Amino acid sequence: MKVSYFPGCTLKNKAKDLDVYARKCAEILGVTLEEIENWQCCGGVFTSKDEVATKLSSLRALRYAQDRSQPLVSVCSACHNVLKQTNYLMQNDQAFANKANLYMTSNESCDPYDGTTAVYHYLELLRDVVGFDKIAEKVTNPLTGRKIAPYYGCLLLRPNSVMQMDDPENPTIFEDFIRALGAEPVVYSMRNECCGGYVTMEDPDFSKSKSNAVVNNAVSFGAECVVTACPLCKYNLDKNTHTIPVVYFTELLAEALGIKEDCDNA
Amino acid sequence: MHNDNRKIADEIILRSGVNPRKCMKCGKCTATCPAFDRMEYHPHQFVYMVETGDIEPLLESKSLYTCLSCFACVDRCPRGVEPAKLVEGVRNAVIRQQGKNHMTADDVPGKLDSDLPQQAIVSAFRKYTK
Ligand code: SF4
Ligand code: SF4
Numbered sequence: 001m002k003v004s005y006f007p008g009c010t011l012k013n014k015a016k017d018l019d020v021y022a023r024k025c026a027e028i029l030g031v032t033l034e035e036i037e038n039w040q041c042c043g044g045v046f047t048s049k050d051e052v053a054t055k056l057s058s059l060r061a062l063r064y065a066q067d068r069s070q071p072l073v074s075v076c077s078a079c080h081n082v083l084k085q086t087n088y089l090m091q092n093d094q095a096f097a098n099k100a101n102l103y104m105t106s107n108e109s110c111d112p113y114d115g116t117t118a119v120y121h122y123l124e125l126l127r128d129v130v131g132f133d134k135i136a137e138k139v140t141n142p143l144t145g146r147k148i149a150p151y152y153g154c155l156l157l158r159p160n161s162v163m164q165m166d167d168p169e170n171p172t173i174f175e176d177f178i179r180a181l182g183a184e185p186v187v188y189s190m191r192n193e194c195c196g197g198y199v200t201m202e203d204p205d206f207s208k209s210k211s212n213a214v215v216n217n218a219v220s221f222g223a224e225c226v227v228t229a230c231p232l233c234k235y236n237l238d239k240n241t242h243t244i245p246v247v248y249f250t251e252l253l254a255e256a257l258g259i260k261e262d263c264d265n266a
Numbered sequence: 267m268h269n270d271n272r273k274i275a276d277e278i279i280l281r282s283g284v285n286p287r288k289c290m291k292c293g294k295c296t297a298t299c300p301a302f303d304r305m306e307y308h309p310h311q312f313v314y315m316v317e318t319g320d321i322e323p324l325l326e327s328k329s330l331y332t333c334l335s336c337f338a339c340v341d342r343c344p345r346g347v348e349p350a351k352l353v354e355g356v357r358n359a360v361i362r363q364q365g366k367n368h369m370t371a372d373d374v375p376g377k378l379d380s381d382l383p384q385q386a387i388v389s390a391f392r393k394y395t396k
Contacts, residue, residue: 014383044389045335048354050281054392078385158337159348168341194300194336198389201377202331202369203304210300231383239381 001129003120004065004072005033008079009041015076015231017263021250022075022122024263028138029130033073036064042082044198049089052100058086059100063113071118073125075250077155077230080121081163088162091115121156123173123229123249124165132180140258142182148252149186149223150174151214153233154194168192177249178227181256190217195236211240219243227252272319274359279316282355286317288345295339295349305329309339309349316352330357331368331394354393361396368394 011019026033040057047054061083065072074080090097090113101112120128126135152171160168171192175185195214196207215237218226226246228234237246254260279286295309296302307315307329315324324330330353339349360366369390378387 010385154336
């Protein structure tokens with residue numbers, strides 16, 4: 001199947017590997033990620049709903065997918081959060097939707113966005129479209145015996161009323177993904193607490209304490225590695241903790257599918 | 267209380283869509299807030315102070331820029347108050363004024379390191395600058 005793919009600014013720069021592994025793995029799993037032409041940065045965070053301008057880049061992506069009758073997929077937790085929240089607003093706030101569509105239609109000869117695009121995080125695509133059982137069948141290099149701690153952070157799960165990915169306090173999607181790869185998920189209590197986010201720019205010590213709390217907790221439950229979908233989480237955890245490796249979930253997937261080296265050499 | 271303060275508080279309530287009167291003062295938002303020990307006013311205090319129109323101390327507080335937008339308080343509040351949206355509403359009331367941006371483009375180079383993802387910069391800009 002073909003999906004509209006929104007990579008986002010970080011995956012074109014500091015998190016290139018998150019993107020490369022995602023694309024190659026998708027091919028093996030029978031999904032083609034068609035990169036949206038001229039996509040624009042999502043802005044990283046979803047801001048107050050009385051702002052229209054900050055939602056337009058997401059709206060363009062949603063409409064691009066609508067025009068092609070494709071789901072909209074992203075790999076970065078932050079992009080996904082902003083796209084999904086914008087979609088929710090377009091679906092549930094008619095006044096906002098009318099206003100935002102006016103911006104879009106005044107100089108582009110397209111139909112208004114009607115709210116019908118399905119927005120998936122790549123993990124959800126794996127669970128709901130491909131199926132973790134199918135992934136398990138395609139694994140050629142099972143990560144047997146590895147104890148891996150999934151780090152959800154904030155953006156994949158919250159606000160739950162909108163994101164609807166999983167139980168926000170007791171999620172399992174990441175754990176099930178790790179199991180499909182043949183590894184053992186480590187369940188720990190800080191897996192959905194914040195790493196310090198963008199406040200790391202102003203107050204690095206603060207992010208340090210938050211990141212350490214997360215990784216130390218994972219280690220205390222026996223983790224050998226932390227896995228994340230968010231470049232900012234990875235940065236905060238990598239920079240501030242040096243106990244165990246922090247890797248992107250797509251890298252683990254590539255490893256289990258036996259294509260990590262191909263990706264690394266690409 | 268100045269009438270002006272009440273007016274600003276009412277505007278914040280309107281723009282954020284948060285109804286502080288729903289709050290039952292249980293303190294769970296503050297208990298779960300990862301930034302709580304860095305904040306001079308905690309999430310439950312934001313809610314109470316906007317409700318009562320005691321807005322001036324909030325407008326001047328550094329706490330506005332300490333919130334991580336982690337939405338823990340939003341998901342865990344038993345009354346659906348959504349305190350983070352109120353914190354953002356107060357912050358917007360400040361930074362939407364001329365010359366009141368919390369971060370400018372000139373501040374960025376001094377805050378960069380070679381690994382910092384673009385996501386951090388754009389997020390901080392969206393939160394601190396209008
Ligand atoms: S958790 Fe909700 S109800 Fe409890 S103090 Fe905070 S805002 Fe009020
Ligand atoms: S969103 Fe802000 S106020 Fe709410 S829990 Fe997170 S850091 Fe605290």
